[in-house]
Amino acid sequence: MEKSMRGFAHKYGKNVDTDVIIPGKYCNIVDPVELGKHALEGLDAEYTARMKPGDIIVADTNFGCGSSREVAPIAIKGSGTAAVIAKSFARIFYRNALNIGLPIFESAEAVDGIDSGDEIEVEPASGTIRNLTKGTSYKAAAFPPFMQSLIEAGGLQPYVEKRLAERAGVS
Amino acid sequence: MGMTLTEKILARHAGLDSVEPGQIINARVDLVLANELSAAVAIGVMRNIKGAHRVFDAEKIALVEDHFVPAKDAQSAKVAKLMKDFAREQNIKHFFDVGRGGIEHVVLPEEGLVAPGELIVGGDSHTCTYGAFGAFATGMGSTDIAAAFVLGEVWLKVPPTIKLVYDGRPGEMVFAKDIMLKTVGVLGIDGATYRALEYHGSTVDELSITGRITMANMAIEAGAKNGIFHADAKTIAFVKERTDRDFLVERSDADARYERVVEIDVGELEPQVACPHTPDNVHPISEVTRERVKVDQVFIGSCTNGYIEDLRIVANILDGKKISPDLRVIVNPGSQKVWMQAAQEGILTTLAAAGCVVNTPGCGACFGGHMGTLGDGERCVSTTNRNYVGRMGSPKAEVYLASPATCAASALTGVITDPRSVDVSVGADTAVAGGKR
Numbered sequence: 001m002e003k004s005m006r007g008f009a010h011k012y013g014k015n016v017d018t019d020v021i022i023p024g025k026y027c028n029i030v031d032p033v034e035l036g037k038h039a040l041e042g043l044d045a046e047y048t049a050r051m052k053p054g055d056i057i058v059a060d061t062n063f064g065c066g067s068s069r070e071v072a073p074i075a076i077k078g079s080g081t082a083a084v085i086a087k088s089f090a091r092i093f094y095r096n097a098l099n100i101g102l103p104i105f106e107s108a109e110a111v112d113g114i115d116s117g118d119e120i121e122v123e124p125a126s127g128t129i130r131n132l133t134k135g136t137s138y139k140a141a142a143f144p145p146f147m148q149s150l151i152e153a154g155g156l157q158p159y160v161e162k163r164l165a166e167r168a169g170v171s
Numbered sequence: 172m173g174m175t176l177t178e179k180i181l182a183r184h185a186g187l188d189s190v191e192p193g194q195i196i197n198a199r200v201d202l203v204l205a206n207e208l209s210a211a212v213a214i215g216v217m218r219n220i221k222g223a224h225r226v227f228d229a230e231k232i233a234l235v236e237d238h239f240v241p242a243k244d245a246q247s248a249k250v251a252k253l254m255k256d257f258a259r260e261q262n263i264k265h266f267f268d269v270g271r272g273g274i275e276h277v278v279l280p281e282e283g284l285v286a287p288g289e290l291i292v293g294g295d296s297h298t299c300t301y302g303a304f305g306a307f308a309t310g311m312g313s314t315d316i317a318a319a320f321v322l323g324e325v326w327l328k329v330p331p332t333i334k335l336v337y338d339g340r341p342g343e344m345v346f347a348k349d350i351m352l353k354t355v356g357v358l359g360i361d362g363a364t365y366r367a368l369e370y371h372g373s374t375v376d377e378l379s380i381t382g383r384i385t386m387a388n389m390a391i392e393a394g395a396k397n398g399i400f401h402a403d404a405k406t407i408a409f410v411k412e413r414t415d416r417d418f419l420v421e422r423s424d425a426d427a428r429y430e431r432v433v434e435i436d437v438g439e440l441e442p443q444v445a446c447p448h449t450p451d452n453v454h455p456i457s458e459v460t461r462e463r464v465k466v467d468q469v470f471i472g473s474c475t476n477g478y479i480e481d482l483r484i485v486a487n488i489l490d491g492k493k494i495s496p497d498l499r500v501i502v503n504p505g506s507q508k509v510w511m512q513a514a515q516e517g518i519l520t521t522l523a524a525a526g527c528v529v530n531t532p533g534c535g536a537c538f539g540g541h542m543g544t545l546g547d548g549e550r551c552v553s554t555t556n557r558n559y560v561g562r563m564g565s566p567k568a569e570v571y572l573a574s575p576a577t578c579a580a581s582a583l584t585g586v587i588t589d590p591r592s593v594d595v596s597v598g599a600d601t602a603v604a605g606g607k608r
Binding site for chain 1: 207211215223250294310361364365394544561
């Protein structure tokens with residue numbers, strides 16, 4: 001798992017959908033950096049101009065609802081955003097974020113305790129979220145055991161390679 | 172303890188006697204779907220997987236060119252070609268190029284690629300559409316799809332099921348779209364996150380296959396993993412006309428566990444409209460018409476309402492009339508087959524004569540891709556499934572979601588209009604279609 005990250009918070013509301021994370025017209029782009037230039041464009045056109053690499057998106061419930069477009073977490077990651085902290089995530093976005101290696105954390109208390117501009121530190125291994133500006137600390141919900149094992153294995157790709165190797169061994 | 176239909180399908184595909192909500196399973200898939208956008212990313216991922224040279228079964232993958240087709244620019248042509256080249260390289264049997272297919276979710280059922288009891292995953296969130304046929308179907312991102320291409324299996328968390336029970340006969344000009352908009356309004360856009368929806372009741376028993384497609388299609392709009400109907404004689408007849416593949420029709424057990432039961436009285440329902448900017452901001456038409464909502468564009472089409480039944484309803488309302496001079500009407504038949512059927516029935520001529528433009532099949536306008544993109548300050552009433560900020564183009568545009576009948580009525584007046592207030596010359600046929608749908 002990645003080492004700790006530190007950046008400034010950019011806070012948004014609930015139901016941040018994939019159409020505003022990366023509008024449909026950009027969905028024929030595959031390059032992460034190019035996608036990153038348009039991250040959150042439908043919600044906050046100034047986001048990519050204002051944010052600095054390592055900054056953190058903080059949002060209310062149901063982050064990433066809507067389309068299954070994997071370019072949504074890819075665009076966020078491509079913009080240099082270090083992580084997303086939300087009260088909850090939509091199902092497909094949650095899988096996609098973990099699959100492409102965008103760190104995501106669930107904590108309602110942290111979201112309520114963070115304002116835009118606060119400096120945030122996150123320790124992925126322990127799930128500890130610190131608000132350095134306010135001097136508060138929170139704990140993100142642990143990943144379910146299966147997700148944790150996928151993350152520890154390095155993501156879905158090594159998992160697939162292992163399954164393929166097992167099959168080759170059997171046949 | 173009994174199992175729901177979703178649990179039974181998942182258990183069988185995982186090689187287990189039973190499963191329960193929350194359990195993680197490894198399930199065999201019967202079909203993996205991708206379009207040129209999800210495929211472009213998935214193919215890249217697959218190329219990076221060591222030892223992954225071939226797809227698991229070239230007959231169990233469907234690739235459909237539908238989002239930016241015909242290619243709107245060189246970049247769109249590039250991703251379309253990437254998928255076509257991959258289809259050729261891997262001998263993919265079910266590859267649908269422009270002119271041979273249409274919108275993925277319209278095409279797959281038409282081609283007999285979806286049957287009851289099957290497990291289908293797709294690189295598109297509206298893959299849940301196939302629940303209309305009693306299949307378990309869910310949308311995933313490209314990395315998961317790449318894994319499914321290679322392994323022919325996916326890991327899934329078994330969802331708890333919400334039982335939806337619909338009773339009552341739909342009133343005049345109340346369609347499956349209205350019933351589903353009402354449902355999304357009741358559940359909320361995250362009301363069914365990580366859950367299965369199971370549709371029950373006398374109303375859905377009477378629904379046509381197209382009506383069930385419309386309802387299953389929008390399960391994701393409540394955040395659901397899948398939405399499923401029980402296959403009946405109508406389903407079996409539809410599927411058997413299109414494939415001779417064996418399939419298994421199952422039912423939820425009488426003592427199946429439901430997380431909750433939601434009852435909706437359809438008899439009391441007016442036509443419904445989802446107002447900007449979320450699909451759960453749903454109001455009865457009488458509330459919306461009070462505001463006199465002027466529109467710049469009417470859109471008819473999509474995987475929700477791009478079927479021949481939908482086009483017939485629109486043509487019945489527009490027949491012999493002219494659309495309002497203040498707006499444009501864009502119609503996308505959902506597939507090549509729907510387009511041809513509409514041509515044979517004279518529907519395309521009726522629509523064109525009324526002032527509509529009829530486009531080629533595809534997803535373009537619905538997701539703000541091309542062929543009907545909205546500008547700043549524009550407002551659209553649409554038969555599609557999402558109305559998030561910027562969904563159909565400018566983040567300063569507004570999208571209202573409604574049935575084909577409400578959209579057609581609005582096309583005549585230039586404001587969002589109750590279809591019950593419009594004189595429909597054809598009468599009897601439409602009334603039956605409307606009531607039974």
